[in-house]
């Protein structure tokens with residue numbers, strides 16, 4: 212299995228994030244992807260290849276032009292306001308529902324604090340010096356992988372960083388700026404294929420859901436921690452089934468705190484059955500590895516061997532699969548977990 216990877220992700224290296232009332236060391240940092248890359252090489256999963264460049268219109272097929280422009284300008288505007296040695300850009304106020312103002316109008320204002328608050332949904336997603344370069348390159352990585360799949364590869368891995376599944380059309384947050392998996396799905400649709408997205412990250416893929424919620428051409432299914440106790444808190448419930456044309460094309464399978472492999476596999480089998488019923492040409496797996504029992508920001512109980520079982524189970528899809536790297540914060544285990552999924556998928560497919 213080919214892995215698409217670019218060292219440009221190293222440019223996004225924020226020092227801190229604000230969470231739980233504290234300024235904490237950032238957890239979505241370069242070591243994550245590097246640990247995975249090294250493990251894939253050691254386990255001989257397949258060649259690691261650089262991406263080719265894709266034009267901006269592939270992003271604009273999914274994202275609001277204002278968000279994209281903001282992300283390209285944010286760091287410069289932030290340092291212009293707060294000086295060359297400014298810390299990372301994190302919003303401190305938001306346009307709330309009790310303010311009688313047009314939110315989009317606020318975004319057109321020049322003030323960096325107003326723009327930041329109107330595009331960001333959380334304080335854990337800092338913008339630093341190299342953030343945009345890494346975010347933009349991740350799009351090249353995921354689209355290069357999607358193109359390889361379209362050209363006949365049976366499975367490919369996009370080692371994207373930063374992750375993407377919490378980014379919606381016009382809001383960034385949850386460590387995500389642009390939605391890599393959604394951009395790949397939209398590109399595959401343009402290429403004449405019918406993709407489905409299966410999100411196995413610990414957290415609900417709210418951005419991906421929101422992007423395709425009213426569409427029937429991209430089925431979205433997410434297995435995740437119940438939002439009653441987990442981020443993103445406001446979305447990801449079982450009764451969210453899609454809207455309009457998208458009615459019936461969104462499937463959420465929230466899981467309880469402490470979910471182990473037996474419980475997880477039950478939901479995964481159900482998800483695979485639902486995807487087969489839809490009958491896509493290709494499946495995009497948003498591969499978050501924060502379901503691991505030692506993940507510091509999550510609460511499920513999957514063990515390292517369970518990821519071998521996960522890869523084998525995903526082979527039951529009998530479809531070409533584009534794996535896209537999402538979350539996972541137990542740095543010392545990430546490499547093994549990713550290699551386990553990809554190796555067993557490859558062996559069973």
Ligand SMILES: [Zn+2]
Pocket residue numbers: 412413414499501538539
């Ligand atoms: Zn996650």
